[in-house]
Amino acid sequence: MAELNLGKGLTAGKVASNVQKKLTRAQEKVLQKLGKADETKDVAFEEGVINFNKQYTEGSKLQRDLRAYLEAVKAMHESSKNVQACLADMYEPDWDGHDEVESIVEDCDVLWTDYHQKLVDHALISMDTYLGQFPDIKARIAKRDRKLVDYDSARHNYSATHKTKKKDGGIKITKPASLLERAAPGWAQGILSAHSVAQSSLSRSQAEEELERAQKVFEEINIDLQEELPSLWNSRVGFYVSTFQSLAGFEEKFHKEMSRVRYSICSAQSEEYAEVAVEEAEMPPGFMFKLQVMHDYAANDTDELEMKAGDIVLVIPFDNPEEQDDGWLMGIIESEWQKNKENPTKGVFPENFTQRL
Numbered sequence: 001m002a003e004l005n006l007g008k009g010l011t012a013g014k015v016a017s018n019v020q021k022k023l024t025r026a027q028e029k030v031l032q033k034l035g036k037a038d039e040t041k042d043v044a045f046e047e048g049v050i051n052f053n054k055q056y057t058e059g060s061k062l063q064r065d066l067r068a069y070l071e072a073v074k075a076m077h078e079s080s081k082n083v084q085a086c087l088a089d090m091y092e093p094d095w096d097g098h099d100e101v102e103s104i105v106e107d108c109d110v111l112w113t114d115y116h117q118k119l120v121d122h123a124l125i126s127m128d129t130y131l132g133q134f135p136d137i138k139a140r141i142a143k144r145d146r147k148l149v150d151y152d153s154a155r156h157n158y159s160a161t162h163k164t165k166k167k168d169g170g171i172k173i174t175k176p177a178s179l180l181e182r183a184a185p186g187w188a189q190g191i192l193s194a195h196s197v198a199q200s201s202l203s204r205s206q207a208e209e210e211l212e213r214a215q216k217v218f219e220e221i222n223i224d225l226q227e228e229l230p231s232l233w234n235s236r237v238g239f240y241v242s243t244f245q246s247l248a249g250f251e252e253k254f255h256k257e258m259s260r261v262r263y264s265i266c267s268a269q270s271e272e273y274a275e276v277a278v279e280e281a282e283m284p285p286g287f288m289f290k291l292q293v294m295h296d297y298a299a300n301d302t303d304e305l306e307m308k309a310g311d312i313v314l315v316i317p318f319d320n321p322e323e324q325d326d327g328w329l330m331g332i333i334e335s336e337w338q339k340n341k342e343n344p345t346k347g348v349f350p351e352n353f354t355q356r357l
Contacts, residue, residue, distance in 0.1 A: 025149045040152055048229035049141060055236055056134045063127050070119055077112040084108055107261045115254040122246045130239055144225055147218040154214035161207040284332055286316045291354035305347030327351055
């Protein structure tokens with residue numbers, strides 16, 4: 001009779017074998033916890049697993065924080081673009097550096113984009129690659145734990161075959177407890193029962209073969225992990241140092257280049273403001289504001305100011321405010337003031353001949 005196929009490569013035999021393995025492992029773990037069966041211990045390996053879990057947890061947290069950092073960089077990029085665009089709109093045509101503003105805005109955008117991409121390429125991708133090896137190792141650790149239980153169970157079965165002998169020379173292994181057998185799904189109990197009966201008459205040589213097979217499978221995966229876990233644990237130092245150096249280096253370079261780009265326009269404004277400050281610092285007492293002469297004006301009296309179109313007049317208050325007539329101001333020609341600050345020529349002039357700067 002053809003063997004019952006349960007779909008997707010499963011057969012009754014395989015199902016029974018898998019169920020038997022789970023029940024055997026469960027029984028072995030119960031006996032170990034109750035102290036009725038010894039358990040193979042490897043303190044150094046267990047410490048390695050503790051370090052592995054700690055390293056995986058810390059690495060996962062760093063990955064999350066790094067992604068959050070990159071999201072913050074993107075948000076800052078967008079905010080910077082908005083601020084730069086606003087300033088560009090507000091920058092008046094007659095201000096120094098007006099023609100360079102648009103180019104500076106574009107340069108800033110390029111720097112932000114380049115900064116973000118470098119963080120992705122040299123930090124985030126490296127972080128993802130670093131953490132990518134952990135799931136496979138974690139799965140192999142779990143497999144090792146299962147194979148260790150199988151190995152311990154095989155040891156105990158082998159030991160039992162040397163203690164329990166039948167008159168006919170055959171040696172039987174105690175069947176799994178009926179409680180565990182009943183724990184199997186209903187549809188599998190018949191299969192499991194038949195499988196258990198077949199397994200109940202294991203001979204001493206069969207138990208020995210099972211022990212050798214379980215030991216070989218366990219040691220193969222155990223040896224690899226014994227080498228990999230310490231190596232992985234030690235690799236964290238170099239990886240973290242490299243990651244933080246990359247972050248710090250890219251951030252420092254970005255801010256330097258950003259400062260250089262923005263300095264070009266700030267320096268122009270600073271020079272303009274400095275010039276204004278130095279004029280204001282050397283103005284005559286009471287200086288109020290500047291006017292530019294639009295038309296020549298010939299003085300008609302000794303207290304009037306002779307003016308030429310294009311002259312800059314520094315307006316100052318009257319000594320006696322009551323002497324000021326409507327439409328007339330008191331001032332000093334700027335060029336005269338620069339030549340003779342000790343005793344400059346001042347006079348009154350008609351305001352409608354000038355234009356305020």
